[in-house]
Amino acid sequence: MVLSIENIDLKGRVTFIRVDFNVPLTADRKVSDATRVRAALPTIRYAIDKGARVVLASHLGRPKGKKNPEYTLEPVAGCLAELLGKDVVFADDCIGDGVKKNIRDLREGDVLLLENLRFYAGEEKNDEGFARALAEGVEVYVNDAFGTAHRAHASTAGMVRFVKQACAGFLMHKEIAHLQTLVQSPKRPFVAVVGGAKVSDKVGVLQSLVERCDAILVGGAMAYTLLVARGTAVGNSRIEQDSIGVAEQIIKSAAARKVQLLLPEDHVVAERFDENAPAETVTEIREGFMGLDIGPKTRARYAKVIADAGTVFWNGPMGVFEWANFAEGTMAMARAIADSGAVSVVGGGDSVAALAKSGLEAKITHVSTGGGASLELIEGKTLPGVKALEEAASRS
16 A cells, blocks of 8 residues: 555645656757656645645756756756746755755745756665665655656665655556556456567566456567567568567467457558658568558557457557658557547557657546556566555555
8 A cells, every 4th residue: 555645744844756857858958848747746736735845856867876967957947837836946956965955944835846866876776875865854755756666766765764754646646546457457358559669678568468458459560570470471570589489478378368469460561661761551561671550451450459448558659650651550549549438548658659649648548657667567566666655654
């Protein structure tokens, strides 16, 4: 069990909220996509309204444990202030005497954003000294950064045991609830739509889905490794030679469990991996051609399975959706899932980007903010960030 922020009295208390403000910045240091900042607003606003003295902390990019102005969170402070409609104090560090003073100066409802946690190597190393320094003066710890919950870092796991009370923010709580439902009690039939480039990246997820799903619909480059494992010629399509054995095992496991494992029966192909390459639809991929999207027969077949689903989990595009000639398979899946009436969960960066491109986010039950974290939870792995909150709840 994980406590929710609603279970904790925040009034007047220093409340450290681990958020995910790892956002893209423009060349002139402006936030170009504030989606992750907006996702944290309900928790931040709740803490403000309850009279907490709010301290926000996040990482940005990969500064490799050194202070680097290229990765400062200062532009995010301005973006957040605009979204909140109130001042946000920006600290030029995340630990130390200056930060302690910043925290002491906070009044109820004030907001302080700390500098990039990854300016210190101790963050990613989950160094105890760094974790203690982050926790100093903190009365309540809130994790609302599901996208980092699969990392055992100082701010996501290590510091929790040095704080009196710990809980999940609204975003984290919602993520855990939706994804654990997929794992534990999905409405049947449970259909997974899985795409992307590599089988090797998703072996654990595929094996887990075979154990839980009624049907798995595969697209993207990973489908061609599975097709080869099934004995189908794929021309010059991208395959992972080293993963063919694993693919064979997945196919056998699905058959043994009577899980429908559907692979593309037609393809949109081109002679080269190029946005402007002439596209052709085929049922058999000739030598010299590569599959870059699922074809219309496959789209229709997959859409029919999705229409009858009780739950749909989608991770990974069906083709090179960034290019117009090879985007229709992915867009067709987005439409089918949106129109299905099923409980729908979309997870993974490319899937979320594709969904955004389709403009159908509002018709999806839950769009996960954590690619790696959502996949690890689906695999049945323990997420360090969630485990730390569970242990804290057991101590309360």
